[in-house]
Amino acid sequence: MDILFKERLLLNANMSKKIAIDQQVKRFYKYLKTNGNIEKLGTNSDNRAEPIHRWFSFLPGFSHAFVRTTLGYFYPHENEANIVTVHDPFMGSATTAVAGRNYGINVVGNESNQFLYEIGRAKTHLIRNIEQLPLIKQNILEVAERKWRKQDISKENMLLRKCYDWPFLKKLVELREIYRSKLVPDEFKPYVFLTISSLLSRCSHVGISIPYVSWSHERIAEEPLELFGKIFDHIKEDLSAAGNQDNVVVKIYQHDSRVQNNKIKEKSVDFIFTSPPYLNNFDYGEALKVYSYFWGFTKDWHDITEKVRKKSLTCATTHYKELLYKSKSPKDILGEEFISDAPKTTRIIIDKVNLITKARSKKNRKKSFDILTVLYFKDMYNVLSEMHRVLKNNSLCFITIGDSAPYGVYVPTDEILGRLAVEIGFSKYSLGTLRTRGKKWLNLTHRHKVTLRESLLVLRK
Ligand SMILES: C[S@@+](CC[C@H](N)C(=O)[O-])C[C@H]1O[C@@H](n2cnc3c(N)ncnc32)[C@H](O)[C@@H]1O
Known part of the structure; x- marks a missing residue:
């Protein structure tokens, strides 16, 4: 019998004696x-x-x-x-x-x-059709590749326009449009939401979130469409490995x-x-504002x-x-x-x-x-x-x-x-x-x- 199991038995036996839990x-x-x-x-x-x-x-x-x-x-x-x-x-x-x-x-x-809340929902979302994920990815990337140049980003929030190079912002906005379209079936939408959200920090040339947007923190921005593919592959891999958790x-x-x-x-x-x-004066609203502006949850x-x-x-x-x-x-x-x-x-x-x-x-x-x-x-x-x-x-x-x-x-x-x-x-x-x-x-x-x-x-x- 392993030690933990013994302790558990002890705990159960002594449930009424509160002291057991303290020990x-x-x-x-x-x-x-x-x-x-x-x-x-x-x-x-x-x-x-x-x-x-x-x-x-x-x-x-x-x-x-x-x-x-x-x-x-x-x-x-x-x-x-x-x-x-x-x-x-x-x-x-x-x-x-x-x-x-x-x-x-x-x-x-x-x-x-x-x-x-949406991130949590996506991370705990379960689907039966894991095998369809590569096809969903392929469809999204094909359309994004074809259409991102035509995106008009002049009306995007000023903060977003400052955090991203314009071609990258166009790609992110195109991905958002695809996410909202019928091209992504409802059951896959949480994963697409999560993947695009993950791109938001990694595709910016500044630190966008914690604790605040940090203009002095220059970094190398990753290319959105390539990164989208990588994160989506992780999702497929991890869901397959997790097995049935119904x-x-x-x-x-x-x-x-x-x-x-x-x-x-x-x-x-x-x-x-x-x-x-x-x-400690950490403002989660402020720290997450690039995300919430991008998704339209807040605007100012x-x-x-x-x-x-x-x-x-x-x-x-x-x-x-x-x-x-x-x-x-x-x-x-x-x-x-x-x-x-x-x-x-x-x-x-x-x-x-x-x-x-x-x-x-x-x-x-x-x-x-x-x-x-x-x-x-x-x-x-x-x-x-x-x-x-x-x-x-x-x-x-x-x-x-x-x-x-x-x-x-x-x-x-x-x-x-x-x-x-x-x-x-x-x-x-x-x-x-x-x-x-x-x-x-x-x-x-x-x-x-x-x-x-x-x-x-x-x-x-
Ligand atoms: C320290 S973080 C928790 C991090 C979490 N353990 C994790 O691993 O991601 C605190 C969280 O509480 C949330 N929060 C703040 N006030 C809240 C409230 N009144 N009700 C529910 N959640 C709240 C914040 O949005 C933030 O996500």
């Missing part, structure tokens, strides 16, 4: 540390060469191996689709969904960003995880594995605010109007429910926020990191409450999260979230460090010198 988490953390490079787990670096995960590179993503190792540890028998469901409320590029499905476990999740249910909702998702029933999930946005700053930022966790100062909160105290912003459910965490947050306000006025800085901090924890209160609702009793929730230091004031986001979770009903939290962060910014004179970390926060219901 298991401790042992698991040790196991992570001794088996491989723990520093990489919170990053997407090993997804780039991995089947399916490699179709679209998403820098804020975590490692597919992290999901796989964790599920393998807690559910040592593959193909437990008939009993186990894992939930990810911040699905991003669907790493959890793909890794969970490959392992034979059901996955349910939310993603609020329309573009990423028995596993994967469901991703385009949904804001701060709000109850009625499609996910109370106490219906066995495990949560996720990574929410960090309190105002649109990004209305359609992306307002539906996301508040994690950047661009997500709200400072004026709306300026005259309010942190307590007013948190609201009565938060304060009465989590009085101890309220005090910790208010102390931190007061320090940030002081540091801000001392440095005479514009960005309202103090308000941002309050709004972030208020949003996470709603997210944690919803996680608690959907999780079965005694079950675990794994959260990869970074801490913060707005204006140099250290905010242990991971620890505060752990305390908040316990105050709203989780029975215990534990923390382990995955890696240190932020070292490459240490030389910037206007930036704080606090060393940050990325942690694994484990909650038990």
Whole structure:
């Protein structure tokens, strides 16, 4: 009998004794540390060469191996689709969904960003007619080759016209037109959408996405039609290798995880594995704007605010109007429910926020990191409450999260979230460090010198 199987039996036998799960988490953390490079787990670096995960590179993503190792540890028998469901409320590029499905476990999740939701749908889309993919590719490339020169790109968004050389933009626009036409049967459209989206970063001569369009970051743009063929071949190859996964249910909702998702029933999930946005002023709407402009999901700053930022966790100062909160105290912003459910965490947050306000006025800085901090924890209160609702009793929730230091004031986001979770009903939290962060910014004179970390926060219901 292997060790993992023994542990599983022990866990089942002791389900009522909550202590068994805590010991298991401790042992698991040790196991992570001794088996491989723990520093990489919170990053997407090993997804780039991995089947399916490699179709679209998403820098804020975590490692597919992290999901796989964790599920393998807690559910040592593959193909437990008939009993186990894992939930990810911040699905991003669907790493959890793909890794969970490959392992034979059901996955349910939310993603609020329309573009990423479509990417996740494509990566988890299954078709029977894999053999038709080469023909679809050939048809698309033949038409594109013939017609791209006639494309009129003068009305394309100015940003797109700056990010691509004109012949490349014409090819991308032609591919988009083909995607929207009847030439691509509906069941293949998700793959074509994903492939064109992947071209958008690789065919530009500048860094288009993370964290912002970076004009100084000159790079060699790849030729769109040739690259389209290559990525499409990967899709065929990876789908063929994955085999039949019809028995596993994967469901991703385009949904804001701060709000109850009625499609996910109370106490219906066995495990949560996720990574929410960090309190670090990273604006996903801004970072993904080239994609969302290209697909017409948004067209300008105002649109990004209305359609992306307002539906996301508040994690950047661009997500709200400072004026709306300026005259309010942190307590007013948190609201009565938060304060009465989590009085101890309220005090910790208010102390931190007061320090940030002081540091801000001392440095005479514009960005309202103090308000941002309050709004972030208020949003996470709603997210944690919803996680608690959907999780079965005694079950675990794994959260990869970074801490913060707005204006140099250290905010242990991971620890505060752990305390908040316990105050709203989780029975215990534990923390382990995955890696240190932020070292490459240490030389910037206007930036704080606090060393940050990325942690694994484990909650038990
Ligand atoms: C750190 S990323 C998750 C990355 C993911 N683990 C992966 O491997 O691709 C956080 C994600 O949360 C999404 N998000 C932000 N606010 C959200 C909300 N309120 N509800 C659902 N998703 C949200 C963002 O769009 C982003 O994709």
